[in-house]
Amino acid sequence: MxxxxxxxxxxxxxxxxxxxxxxxxxxxxxxxxxxxxxxxxxxxxxxxxxxxxxxxxxxxxxxxxxxxxxxxxxxxxxxxxxxxxxxxxxxxxxxxxxxxxxxxxxxxxxxxxxxxxxxxxxxxxxxxxxxxxxxxxxxxxxxxxxxxxxxxxxxxxxxxxxxxxxxxxxxxxxxxxxxxxSADVRSVIKKYNYYLSLEEERHKNEKSFGKWLKNTLYRTLRSTIGVSARYVKSLFCRGVKHPFRHFILDMLYNIKLIYITGKKFLFFMRKYK
Structure with missing residues (x-):
């Protein structure tokens, strides 16, 4: 062939x-x-x-x-x-x-x-x-x-x-x-932490609160809620399920992503409150 x-x-x-x-x-x-x-x-x-x-x-x-x-x-x-x-x-x-x-x-x-x-x-x-x-x-x-x-x-x-x-x-x-x-949770955490450091560097000069609100906060929250709902639904299915530890690590990644990319806006709002 x-x-x-x-x-x-x-x-x-x-x-x-x-x-x-x-x-x-x-x-x-x-x-x-x-x-x-x-x-x-x-x-x-x-x-x-x-x-x-x-x-x-x-x-x-x-x-x-x-x-x-x-x-x-x-x-x-x-x-x-x-x-x-x-x-x-x-x-x-x-x-x-x-x-x-x-x-x-x-x-x-x-x-x-x-x-x-x-x-x-x-x-x-x-x-x-x-x-x-x-x-x-x-x-x-x-x-x-x-x-x-x-x-x-x-x-x-x-x-x-x-x-x-x-x-x-x-x-x-x-x-x-x-x-x-990977069954090695530590290696997954290490990889995610590195990705988060790259995301923080990429967003450090982002000055538009509206852009962050739409592109990061809204999309990440929507994804997190949708994935969480489908994970709960999958618990009632027969067969091999997505590992719980990976699901939790993914959700924690999303939460940390929102924080590290948006903390400067939160600090700014707190300063002028």
């Missing part, structure tokens, strides 16, 4: 524990681009073993400790070096199964197809079991699969998203991408 003319792009940093399973499921793709942040484990050995294209994350997108501060920047690095027009963005612990691979092959090979950008549904995995009931279902999808010529790259340094050219339709894949949830 011919290789799929699509470049799968992956950011890595000491990802050896999960990367091999990810790469095993990508053998039928024409290219895998690894954008590495200076791994010291077996990550780069695995990438070479599987014939990946390897590039280093540009230092201008990282801080002095070598951590990424601009996720859009490093993802755009991948897009720039990719061999093919079709791109699939993947995290180093996520993986495909045959259904999604076949669907990607079909889209790439059909030049008459209407959409050039696709949302991909995500299914969570916890302790090697598929999470059947999550408060993020059924709208748990992201734009991960797209043609390079209809996008203008990624924007936003954190929680990055692809900028789609005007007039381009966005489709939805039928088969899911599998996303493991």
């Amino acid at each position: 011919n290789l799929i003319k699509c470049s799968v792009c992956i950011l890595t940093f000491n990802s050896g524990k999960t990367l091999e399973k990810t790469l095993q499921n990508l053998k039928n793709f024409g290219e895998v681009v690894i954008c590495d942040g200076g791994s010291t484990d077996q990550t780069l050995l695995l990438a070479k073993e599987y014939g990946c294209t390897i590039i280093a994350q540009d230092g201008k997108f990282k801080n002095k400790e070598g951590k990424i501060i601009d996720f859009s920047g490093v993802r755009n690095q991948c897009i720039e070096v990719a061999k093919y027009n079709w791109i699939f963005m993947l995290d180093s612990d996520e993986y495909f199964e045959e259904g999604l691979e076949s669907e990607v092959r079909s889209v790439v090979s059909d030049y008459e197809i209407g959409c050039r950008v696709y949302n991909v549904p995500r299914k969570y995995i916890y302790k090697k079991k598929i999470v059947e009931h999550s408060p993020y279902y059924p709208r748990n999808y992201q734009v991960r699969f797209f043609a390079r010529n209809v996008v203008d790259g990624y924007v936003k340094p954190i929680h990055e998203k692809i900028k789609i050219k005007q007039g381009c339709a966005v489709g939805l894949m039928r088969n899911p991408l599998y996303v493991p949830l």
Whole structure:
């Protein structure tokens, strides 16, 4: 069978524990681009073993400790070096199964197809079991699969998203991408705290109370309330449920996000009360 003319792009940093399973499921793709942040484990050995294209994350997108501060920047690095027009963005612990691979092959090979950008549904995995009931279902999808010529790259340094050219339709894949949830609570807390520090830096020069009210407070509260309601509803369902600890950590993240991005407005109002 011919290789799929699509470049799968992956950011890595000491990802050896999960990367091999990810790469095993990508053998039928024409290219895998690894954008590495200076791994010291077996990550780069695995990438070479599987014939990946390897590039280093540009230092201008990282801080002095070598951590990424601009996720859009490093993802755009991948897009720039990719061999093919079709791109699939993947995290180093996520993986495909045959259904999604076949669907990607079909889209790439059909030049008459209407959409050039696709949302991909995500299914969570916890302790090697598929999470059947999550408060993020059924709208748990992201734009991960797209043609390079209809996008203008990624924007936003954190929680990055692809900028789609005007007039381009966005489709939805039928088969899911599998996303493991870490059982290591400490590592999740550490990651969330780092994301919050990036959000605080990004919003430090924000002076518009109305913009914060609409874009952060309203949207975050609406999401938090909706997810909480769906989580309670999922408790009455049979099957594997979204882990409670992850739900709580997500909700705490939202609360902290509102505080760190809006505290300057609260202090300002208190000062002139």
